[in-house]
Amino acid sequence: MRQLHHTFEISTCGQGLYNFTAEVANWLAASGLRDGLLTLFVRHTSASLIVQENADPDVQGDLQRFLARLVPENDPLYRHTLEGPDDMPAHVRAALTQTQLSIPFRAGRMVLGVWQGIYLFEHRRAALRREVAAHLMGEE
Amino acid sequence: MRQLHHTFEISTCGQGLYNFTAEVANWLAASGLRDGLLTLFVRHTSASLIVQENADPDVQGDLQRFLARLVPENDPLYRHTLEGPDDMPAHVRAALTQTQLSIPFRAGRMVLGVWQGIYLFEHRRAALRREVAAHLMGEE
Amino acid sequence: MRQLHHTFEISTCGQGLYNFTAEVANWLAASGLRDGLLTLFVRHTSASLIVQENADPDVQGDLQRFLARLVPENDPLYRHTLEGPDDMPAHVRAALTQTQLSIPFRAGRMVLGVWQGIYLFEHRRAALRREVAAHLMGEE
Numbered sequence: 001m002r003q004l005h006h007t008f009e010i011s012t013c014g015q016g017l018y019n020f021t022a023e024v025a026n027w028l029a030a031s032g033l034r035d036g037l038l039t040l041f042v043r044h045t046s047a048s049l050i051v052q053e054n055a056d057p058d059v060q061g062d063l064q065r066f067l068a069r070l071v072p073e074n075d076p077l078y079r080h081t082l083e084g085p086d087d088m089p090a091h092v093r094a095a096l097t098q099t100q101l102s103i104p105f106r107a108g109r110m111v112l113g114v115w116q117g118i119y120l121f122e123h124r125r126a127a128l129r130r131e132v133a134a135h136l137m138g139e140e
Numbered sequence: 141m142r143q144l145h146h147t148f149e150i151s152t153c154g155q156g157l158y159n160f161t162a163e164v165a166n167w168l169a170a171s172g173l174r175d176g177l178l179t180l181f182v183r184h185t186s187a188s189l190i191v192q193e194n195a196d197p198d199v200q201g202d203l204q205r206f207l208a209r210l211v212p213e214n215d216p217l218y219r220h221t222l223e224g225p226d227d228m229p230a231h232v233r234a235a236l237t238q239t240q241l242s243i244p245f246r247a248g249r250m251v252l253g254v255w256q257g258i259y260l261f262e263h264r265r266a267a268l269r270r271e272v273a274a275h276l277m278g279e280e
Numbered sequence: 281m282r283q284l285h286h287t288f289e290i291s292t293c294g295q296g297l298y299n300f301t302a303e304v305a306n307w308l309a310a311s312g313l314r315d316g317l318l319t320l321f322v323r324h325t326s327a328s329l330i331v332q333e334n335a336d337p338d339v340q341g342d343l344q345r346f347l348a349r350l351v352p353e354n355d356p357l358y359r360h361t362l363e364g365p366d367d368m369p370a371h372v373r374a375a376l377t378q379t380q381l382s383i384p385f386r387a388g389r390m391v392l393g394v395w396q397g398i399y400l401f402e403h404r405r406a407a408l409r410r411e412v413a414a415h416l417m418g419e420e
Binding site: 036050051052056063065069096101102104111112113115116138139 | 179185219235236242
């Protein structure tokens with residue numbers, strides 16, 4: 001049994017879903033590990049992780065617009081407003097999605113379904129550099 | 141340290157929660173592993189995983205009806221409508237719950253609380269065959 | 281490769297977020313493990329786990345009030361009312377957040393971002409004793 005750490009850096013340019021499935025698959029392939037468990041952990045509280053459909057980009061747009069309406073900006077409920085109108089909604093949207101994902105892998109490939117992609121879900125408007133910590137544990 | 145892969149196939153007949161705790165517990169027992177980590181990963185983006193109360197079935201019904209109202213069909217916000225009125229809401233409901241669950245096990249049993257069951261949460265209306273990838277890593 | 285189990289007991293006194301990052305970090309440090317994967321699993325269906333900002337306490341208050349409004353008490357939709365008006369909303373709020381968190385650790389420290397804390401999210405009003413099962417797998 002062997003393990004490996006890595007950090008994916010993802011540059012975002014506004015709210016939306018950023019597909020980094022290929023980067024993760026390439027890292028896994030380069031590791032030489034064939035069977036085990038892969039874990040991704042986003043190191044921020046205003047961005048999140050999500051597995052969603054990679055076929056029709058409208059799914060990603062609809063999901064983002066749905067969350068934007070469900071968790072609106074400038075809600076009088078918010079007291080945390082110092083970091084801008086998009087910050088507190090970003091925290092809530094992150095809380096409603098995922099901070100971490102673990103995906104088993106087999107014969108060197110993640111057990112993702114055919115239509116599944118791995119996305120960083122950026123909830124803030126500014127261009128940012130996001131870090132996703134990654135961990136592999138498995139056997140060759 | 142030893143590991144094991146499996147795929148649970150769950151036939152669904154419409155929206156709702158499908159308890160497959162016993163299947164998972166039996167697979168774990170048959171593995172002979174006593175201490176370690178079990179991971180479940182749903183290979184779809186319109187169904188999800190959830191740990192919920194296994195005592196009063198009304199909890200499951202209330203949860204399902206709450207999500208159905210929160211994420212309605214035929215919302216004018218949706219652009220992704222080609223796969224039917226229940227498809228885009230299914231993606232959103234899946235995003236708001238879980239794609240993956242990891243549960244430690246000890247002395248051959250998952251550390252679930254007394255009232256906790258493991259459910260596949262089906263968000264589509266049609267009868268479908270769903271796959272949940274499963275992974276064990278641990279010691280005898 | 282070595283593993284370790286533990287149960288964190290957290291006494292709650294009403295709804296809100298309870299930070300137990302230090303307890304987890306101390307347990308990890310005491311284990312002597314330096315590289316691996318840490319998993320937390322809440323053994324209840326009316327409380328959940330969440331990683332959120334540890335800087336401005338208003339973030340936690342806003343998040344709690346947002347969920348309280350999104351998933352209100354005394355909703356005529358609920359059939360499960362026997363355990364009190366706060367019980368069914370607690371199940372829904374738990375379903376919308378997380379039951380489990382896995383966090384890689386490196387050089388003896390969890391790969392949390394600077395502003396990230398680990399919280400038990402209590403969704404019930406009564407004072408309760410909650411259990412979070414914890415598992416470490418890794419190397420010295």
